[in-house]
Amino acid sequence: MAEITYTSPTERVQSWMDEDGSTLHIRFNNPERHNALSVDMWEAVPVLLAQAETDERVRLVVFSGAGEKAFVSGADISQFEDMRAAREAVARYELMAEQALMGIYNFSKPTLACIRGYCIGGGVNVAMSCDIRIASSDAVFSIPAARLGLGYRYSAMKNLVDLVGPGVAKDLFFTARRISAVEAKEVGLISRVCAPDQLPALLAEYTQALAANAPLTVRAGKAIVAEILKPSPEVDFDKCRALIQGCFQSEDYAEGRKAFMEKRKPVFRGK
Structure with a gap:
């Protein structure tokens, strides 16, 4: 099989292979905004995973954030007005994020989130979409949706409930x-925690184990767990989507965005 060369479609998502070729690293590289996820970063993830899916060398995909201050601090707020204010933009942004996150969640090979610093909002969603989550002791976690008035997707909420x-x-x-x-x-949000200077060694423990263990057995185990966690056919997905859309169409959502940009506390009215 011809060797696959991993090239990210944006400089704000870096990718490289370990020396032995068994681990693909995907790093969010937006440190000036604490690795907040921009549109091009969301779009880059499925592209890289599609390559890794067919690369027989890859046993594990590791997600991390550039620098020492953040894994992912949420969405890139500078794009909120352009990407999330209008109804059409909300639909596009949500679809794009959902495709990236479900791409991680449904990826047939093991995935791992290596977390240091802020893991906020979309960062928690990325981490929850991975199979394994490890973190340094200086990591901080939060889901601030209620402070912004935005809707939280069924898939993300289910991942959270399944975990904790x-x-x-x-x-x-x-x-x-x-x-x-x-x-x-x-x-139960993460599996293991260690001192910041020990995080590379803890990560190496996982990369070495996955390089050594039987990939077909591991992939079969992952697939079976996915079957166990499948939602009931009685779930009202239309209702979930309507509730989420109602959040994005609300006055509170507009107030949440405005307050965030103005760096003040929002005043929500439940409308």
């Missing part, structure tokens, strides 16, 4: 509070 259970999911979602890496491990 409905009680903790409601706690984190309703309050939008920030939690430490230690608490994130306690509630």
Whole structure:
């Protein structure tokens, strides 16, 4: 098989292979905005995963953030007015994010989020879409949707509930509070935590294990877990979509965006 060369369609998403060729690294590279996800970054993920899907060398895909301050700090707010204000733009942005996140979630090979610093909003969604999550002790997690008035997709909410259970999911979602890496491990949001200087060694533990273990067995195990977690056919997806769309069409969503840009607390009216 011809060797695949990984080239990201944007400089704000870096990609490279480990020396042994068994691990593909995908790094979000927007450090001046704490690796906030811009449109081109969302679009780059499915492109790289499509290449990795057919590359027999790849046993593991690792997601990380450039620098030491953030994994992903959420969406790139500078694009909110252009990409998320109008109804058509909301639909496009949500579809683009959903395709990237579900692309990670449905990827047939193992995926791992290596987290340092801020893991906020969309960063939590990226991490939850991965099979394994490890973090340094300086990592901070939050889902601030309720502070912005935006709708939270069914798939993202299901991933959260599957990981931490409905009680903790409601706690984190309703309050939008920030939690430490230690608490994130306690509630099941991440698998393991270590000192910042030990994160490369912890990551190497996983890359080496996946390079050595039987890939067909691992992939079969992942596929079976996916079957176990499939939603009930009784789920009302239309209702979920309508509820989310209602958030994006609300006055509160407009207020949330405006308050964020003006760096003040929003005043929500439930309309």
